[in-house]
Amino acid sequence: MATRISRRTVLAAGAGAAAGLSLPGVDAYAADRRTTRVGYTLNAQVLDGGEQVTSITLRTARLGPVDPAGLTTGTFGVHARATSPIPLGDDVVSGTYDVDRTVTAVRLDHRGDIVLDLSHGEGRTGGGTLGYLAGRGRNVLLDLDYTLTQHAPIPLRGHRSVVIGEFVREPGLSDREVDAFSSHVSGSGMKYRLYSPARAHSSRRSGHPLIVWLHGGGEGASLPDHYYDNETTLRANRGALGFATPEAQRVFGGAYVVAPQSTSYWMEDGPRFAPLIHEIVREVTRAHRVDRDRIYVAGCSNGGYMSLKMTTVYPTLFAASVPICGVVTSFPAGGAPLIPDPELARITTPTWLVTSRDDTTVDPRANTVHAHELIPGSLMTLYDDVTWNGYRFPGHWSWIYVARNDPRVDGTRIWQWMAAQRRH
Structure with a gap:
């Protein structure tokens, strides 16, 4: 099982991380080891039953050519939390969640960015973008909070690797x-x-x-x-x-x-x-x-x-x-x-x-x-x-x-x- 490398672990190591942080699972090429900040986008699709977040794109192309053979569904973990954008008071909202999303595949897109495909489908909870306010009879766009965790280094061609120090979500949804x-x-x-x-x-x-x-x-x-x-x-x-x-x-x-x-x-x-x-x-x-x-x-x-x-x-x-x-x-x-x-x-x-x-x-x-x-x-x-x-x-x-x-x-x-x- 891959050792968990969290953002907190990297940040706690301070400035020494880029110079020679010893992290379990990172390859022996310490001179090429580095931490970095990467943006990500939530990709959504409207199914017959409503919109769901179906994948995440990590803006990793600028880091160098990623070796896809070294990526697995266990390289990253994804946690999702969805809450109402409107104070509820006595109302009740359906469709909110606080769950781990299952990564079903990891691939590179045409730009060389890493894409995490997420489990989704009709009737499944934990990926929807809308909530329903029962008392108001309205759908609302939920506030989505995604937490990404890196469990293993990203392999680059030429026997190099990258540990992401911070994941920054880009605004909005890409649909x-x-x-x-x-x-x-x-x-x-x-x-x-x-x-x-x-x-x-x-x-x-x-x-x-x-x-x-x-x-x-x-x-x-x-x-x-x-x-x-x-x-x-x-x-x-x-x-x-x-x-x-x-x-x-x-x-x-x-x-x-x-x-x-x-x-x-x-x-x-x-x-x-x-x-x-x-x-x-x-x-x-x-x-x-x-x-x-x-x-x-x-x-x-x-x-x-x-x-x-x-x-x-x-x-x-x-x-x-x-x-x-x-x-x-x-x-x-x-x-x-x-x-x-x-x-x-x-x-x-x-x-x-x-x-x-x-x-x-x-x-x-x-x-x-x-x-x-x-x-x-x-x-x-x-x-x-x-x-x-x-x-x-x-x-x-x-x-x-x-x-x-x-x-x-x-x-x-x-x-x-x-x-x-x-x-x-």
Whole structure:
């Protein structure tokens, strides 16, 4: 078993460490032995169940050519602690942790930096980037504190080795898909993220489609705390990210994807939020080459409601609408319906509704099935449950299917159906 070499051990040795600190496990080439400071980045990926930290990149390329043959999963230890960024008071936050992360592989990237791959996957705790505040009904980006410990020296080519004296985390998270969305604030102060199509699609003469993604209730701002991050809309699920994948971009011929973030939650006041979303659509279409006949709206849960509401308020704006596990009845029960039957019956925008029969959060029959029965010409996909890659998710999470282009009717998948729709 390798002897543990902690930062404290190195620092306690003082200035003599570089000159000749005798550390167990370090090779015999004392003249080349040195300690140094290295930065590191947390790399994340949004899985179907939310974002997780999947690897760590150590900025070691500048130290010299690392010999990968001398690196093992035991070279470094990783401890992770995640806490709420908001004082909890009487509230409860799920998703926090204080655990050792398992290093599953150690490799060099194309720059020569060391990458520690970490154990992760659906349903696993200890790697998530978001926590859920139960009393507020909100997801928040957790404060992440990672501690790296070196257990053995880093072998360099030429029989040299390096002991890292200090690990310094670089700010933020590195998530390739999330980082592809730029950050904006509308004229009215509503935050939104925007994906722009790659240059390979830039030759379209008629402009590009625009897909408006409306998030669920957990991704809005937290009113009591003025927490408004413009992050959780992309990190909580793959709703918006799915439309920015190479596969979706090929289907749509290169599309802009915009994800507004509510200052609270859409169902709080849909008629008030509708013009604020419309303002963002106008800003994007004016600033970019958008085909105004190919603007689509899709959303989940709260956003499923809001995507329907947008088509009642702006009946000629969208070429198609995809409401997922949305709400049309009163919520909570006992009040007036959020979208009355006469409004549903007047929707003229081509609509494809998606939900799962085992949804225990939003009654699929009283909401999605009911809306389908009233919206003229609408399509509907009704799943038995939400299972993807062998993992069963809560029944409310049927947006996973849309993000994976799974719903289909008569052999036509939902992305292809959307892409074929034009505003009349």
